[in-house]
Amino acid sequence: MNLAERFLKYVTFDTQSNDTTRITPSTAGQMVFAEYLKTELESLGLEDITLDEHAYLFATLPANTDKDIPVIGFIAHLDTSPDMTGENVSPHIVSNYDGKDIILCAEENIVLSPSQFPELLNHIGEDLIVTDGKTLLGADDKAGIAEIVSAVEYLKAHPEIKHGKIRIAFNPDEEIGEGAHRFDVEKFGCQWAYTIDGGEAGELEYENFNAASAKITFKGRNVHPGYAKGKMINSMLAANRFVAMLPSNETPEHTEDYEGFYHLADMAGGVEESTLTYIIRDHHLDKFKARKQEMDRLIGVINAEFGERTAALELRDQYYNMREKIESVMHVIDIARTAMEAVGVVPNVKPIRGGTDGAQLSFKGLPCPNIFTGGLNFHGRYEFIPVQSMEKAMCVIVKIVKLLNQ
Numbered sequence: 204m205n206l207a208e209r210f211l212k213y214v215t216f217d218t219q220s221n222d223t224t225r226i227t228p229s230t231a232g233q234m235v236f237a238e239y240l241k242t243e244l245e246s247l248g249l250e251d252i253t254l255d256e257h258a259y260l261f262a263t264l265p266a267n268t269d270k271d272i273p274v275i276g277f278i279a280h281l282d283t284s285p286d287m288t289g290e291n292v293s294p295h296i297v298s299n300y301d302g303k304d305i306i307l308c309a310e311e312n313i314v315l316s317p318s319q320f321p322e323l324l325n326h327i328g329e330d331l332i333v334t335d336g337k338t339l340l341g342a343d344d345k346a347g348i349a350e351i352v353s354a355v356e357y358l359k360a361h362p363e364i365k366h367g368k369i370r371i372a373f374n375p376d377e378e379i380g381e382g383a384h385r386f387d388v389e390k391f392g393c394q395w396a397y398t399i400d401g402g403e404a405g406e407l408e409y410e411n412f413n414a415a416s417a418k419i420t421f422k423g424r425n426v427h428p429g430y431a432k433g434k435m436i437n438s439m440l441a442a443n444r445f446v447a448m449l450p451s452n453e454t455p456e457h458t459e460d461y462e463g464f465y466h467l468a469d470m471a472g473g474v475e476e477s478t479l480t481y482i483i484r485d486h487h488l489d490k491f492k493a494r495k496q497e498m499d500r501l502i503g504v505i506n507a508e509f510g511e512r513t514a515a516l517e518l519r520d521q522y523y524n525m526r527e528k529i530e531s532v533m534h535v536i537d538i539a540r541t542a543m544e545a546v547g548v549v550p551n552v553k554p555i556r557g558g559t560d561g562a563q564l565s566f567k568g569l570p571c572p573n574i575f576t577g578g579l580n581f582h583g584r585y586e587f588i589p590v591q592s593m594e595k596a597m598c599v600i601v602k603i604v605k606l607l608n609q
């Protein structure tokens with residue numbers, strides 16, 4: 204099976220995750236897919252293949268040299284986004300793309316157009332795998348799995364390429380933020396690893412947000428409005444005052460690159476009690492801490508103005524920027540960069556404005572930057588992937604393995 208065929212087989216499995224089931228894997232389809240992959244890895248002759256009850260599938264490509272080479276891993280996730288159905292994915296291949304509109308679904312007039320998605324024009328002449336407009340494609344992250352499996356198959360078929368021990372892992376529930384939680388880093392046993400879960404060819408990521416959530420409860424005092432003078436405390440007005448004191452330009456819609464923000468995600472209330480839910484994001488740890496302190500300071504302002512114990516803040520850290528864990532092992536990034544350049548891919552290092560499984564794994568002791576799959580427009584019906592980009596990702600994996608033996 205070649206790489207594209209392998210990918211097209213994988214997308215037939217419905218592995219959409221679900222953040223309401225509170226179990227791992229969150230959906231049964233992920234285990235069905237993991238079992239299929241386990242059989243495939245067995246037939247490829249990999250070793251130490253384990254699939255646990257939570258759908259974590261690990262395997263080993265043993266070293267074929269006695270040389271002392273670091274054990275590294277490649278990781279991809281089984282699930283697809285809860286944002287769009289992944290049932291009955293029915294892809295087709297647009298061969299030798301001509302730069303024009305691609306009709307995904309004629310009867311519903313769903314068109315993948317370079318006027319909306321100009322990045323299509325970077326792939327003229329390539330073979331694009333697209334959806335029928337009714338589902339997502341699932342290149343996130345079945346392309347990553349196909350690229351890893353094809354890379355180890357290639358290495359198996361080319362014993363003249365000497366390499367150390369390679370570990371691979373496929374995990375469930377990345378899309379609902381649970382992929383790293385039950386990942387047994389010790390059992391995986393690698394010095395470092397790469398998730399193959401990025402977008403456009405060239406993407407290489409080792410920085411993500413530091414993240415916290417903040418819930419603020421405002422207590423009021425309700426009194427008949429006709430007789431309220433000097434007595435009523437309206438918790439909604441206290442909440443409103445709090446919102447107004449935060450910088451209005453430090454919000455998701457006003458920030459990009461390395462700019463952090465406060466995002467008001469939810470507000471609810473009445474006179475007696477109101478709540479605000481924020482998420483706080485910043486790449487810089489010191490600025491991240493300063494944002495949390497600023498919230499605390501503003502609580503003090505509210506309480507001075509509306510009365511002691513009007514406002515109470517609950518802060519909870521969610522995840523941290525993996526850069527902190529990668530900076531001491533920058534050769535991990537350098538090797539990936541060199542591998543890309545060697546196979547003709549221009550590395551594009553950029554900060555993630557979100558989190559990744561790799562960030563959590565990095566803090567669990569497994570440094571884990573992210574490499575491209577080649578797919579674009581993830582999580583929706585306009586998702587597509589050029590076959591040529593998948594081949595590049597596979598070549599990058601093989602090249603990293605080769606570079607380690609030098």
Ligand SMILES: [Zn+2]
Pocket residue numbers: 280343344377400
């Ligand atoms: Zn993904």
